Amino acid sequence: MSAKDHLIIFDTTLRDGEQSPGASMTRDEKVRIAKALEKLRVDVIEAGFPIASPGDFEAVKAVAETIKDSRVCGLARALDADIDRAGEALRHANAGRIHTFIATSPIHMEKKLRMTPDQVLERAVYAVKRARNLIDDVEFSPEDAGRSEIDFLCRVLEAVIDAGARTVNIPDTVGYNIPDQFGALIATLRARIPNADKAIFSVHCHNDLGLATANSLAAVRNGARQVECTINGLGERAGNAALEEIVMAVRTRRDLFDCDTRLDTTQIMNCSRLVSGITGFAVQPNKAVVGANAFAHESGIHQDGVLKHRETYEIMRAQDVGWSENRMVLGKHSGRNAFRARLQELGVVLSSEEELNAAFARFKELADKKHEIFDEDLQALVTEATLET
Numbered sequence: 227m228s229a230k231d232h233l234i235i236f237d238t239t240l241r242d243g244e245q246s247p248g249a250s251m252t253r254d255e256k257v258r259i260a261k262a263l264e265k266l267r268v269d270v271i272e273a274g275f276p277i278a279s280p281g282d283f284e285a286v287k288a289v290a291e292t293i294k295d296s297r298v299c300g301l302a303r304a305l306d307a308d309i310d311r312a313g314e315a316l317r318h319a320n321a322g323r324i325h326t327f328i329a330t331s332p333i334h335m336e337k338k339l340r341m342t343p344d345q346v347l348e349r350a351v352y353a354v355k356r357a358r359n360l361i362d363d364v365e366f367s368p369e370d371a372g373r374s375e376i377d378f379l380c381r382v383l384e385a386v387i388d389a390g391a392r393t394v395n396i397p398d399t400v401g402y403n404i405p406d407q408f409g410a411l412i413a414t415l416r417a418r419i420p421n422a423d424k425a426i427f428s429v430h431c432h433n434d435l436g437l438a439t440a441n442s443l444a445a446v447r448n449g450a451r452q453v454e455c456t457i458n459g460l461g462e463r464a465g466n467a468a469l470e471e472i473v474m475a476v477r478t479r480r481d482l483f484d485c486d487t488r489l490d491t492t493q494i495m496n497c498s499r500l501v502s503g504i505t506g507f508a509v510q511p512n513k514a515v516v517g518a519n520a521f522a523h524e525s526g527i528h529q530d531g532v533l534k535h536r537e538t539y540e541i542m543r544a545q546d547v548g549w550s551e552n553r554m555v556l557g558k559h560s561g562r563n564a565f566r567a568r569l570q571e572l573g574v575v576l577s578s579e580e581e582l583n584a585a586f587a588r589f590k591e592l593a594d595k596k597h598e599i600f601d602e603d604l605q606a607l608v609t610e611a612t613l614e615t
């Protein structure tokens with residue numbers, strides 16, 4: 227895969243994901259998740275924010291010392307102490323990266339940082355140079371880029387690329403953008419910044435309006451070659467773009483994207499279960515790709531279609547993301563074909579069409595009273611029906 231058609235997956239479950247209230251993780255938990263992410267073959271693992279606490283420093287250090295096949299990254303504000311601490315945590319990494327950031331939107335500069343735009347620009351360049359003295363691979367983010375003024379954003383990005391940033395990441399920090407607008411922003415930045423081709427353009431979208439995945443994909447269609455995301459979409463407030471959605475959208479719609487990831491997607495469910503188990507954040511049943519119902523069919527029309535040809539109602543294979551198989555749920559919407567197929571799988575042989583009809587009628591009665599009919603229910607109602615006929 228060449229650099230042009232390689233979409234870099236930067237997983238920030240252990241950093242931005244952990245910033246979800248109640249999702250903090252111990253050092254050992256972070257190492258376990260990092261190993262699963264390495265097996266998933268993510269390119270970059272953002273392991274934490276080393277200055278945030280001694281525990282997080284130790285966690286980033288332990289991940290950096292354990293992981294060999296993914297790059298390990300630590301976050302740092304554009305401050306000396308943050309950058310030096312990140313450099314220290316990453317000292318023994320096989321491949322490390324410092325990710326430094328400062329806000330560039332008018333509201334953040336004026337109300338939060340109390341700095342002028344010129345001071346912010348100067349600080350951004352200083353931070354990148356300081357990080358580059360510690361490590362080769364430096365990423366810079368203009369925080370709240372999604373609400374920043376385009377001329378200023380261009381000036382800052384051109385200057386940090388000159389200062390040695392290899393990746394420039396465009397965060398929609400508060401999930402304010404919509405897909406057309408965000409895609410156009412990436413296209414404009416790449417066209418207007420004279421040294422744009424010296425850096426990889428990355429995006430980092432939050433999900434406040436439920437648009438994090440859509441915005442990330444719009445950016446990829448406009449030349450972004452790194453996406454920052456988290457397993458199960460964990461993250462601050464409404465979360466970050468969900469890794470599994472981005473990766474499967476690009477893989478499933480290869481006709482629309484001129485790039486792909488190098489992930490082993492069969493490891494997705496493993497990572498999803500691990501992150502959910504460790505953080506205690508349950509995955510909603512109808513969550514795309516990793517929800518319990520993502521590959522389940524209950525309606526008779528759908529079940530009949532899938533039994534005849536899987537692709538009538540499935541755009542991905544359950545096995546490709548690590549489910550053992552798709553699931554036919556027997557409930558009140560199910561039809562005779564799915565019912566018959568399940569009985570065959572259970573080894574139940576009905577001797578006549580009459581017996582099948584009686585069993586199916588009992589099944590429908592029961593399905594009106596119960597959300598899901600399990601194999602034990604089927605066995606019982608078939609016995610009753612055969613006694614009846």
Ligand code: KIV
Nearest residue numbers: 327367369370397399
């Ligand atoms: O959302 C954000 O802006 C961030 C930055 C630190 C990249 O998480």
Ligand code: ZN
Nearest residue numbers: 242399430432
């Ligand atoms: Zn973020």
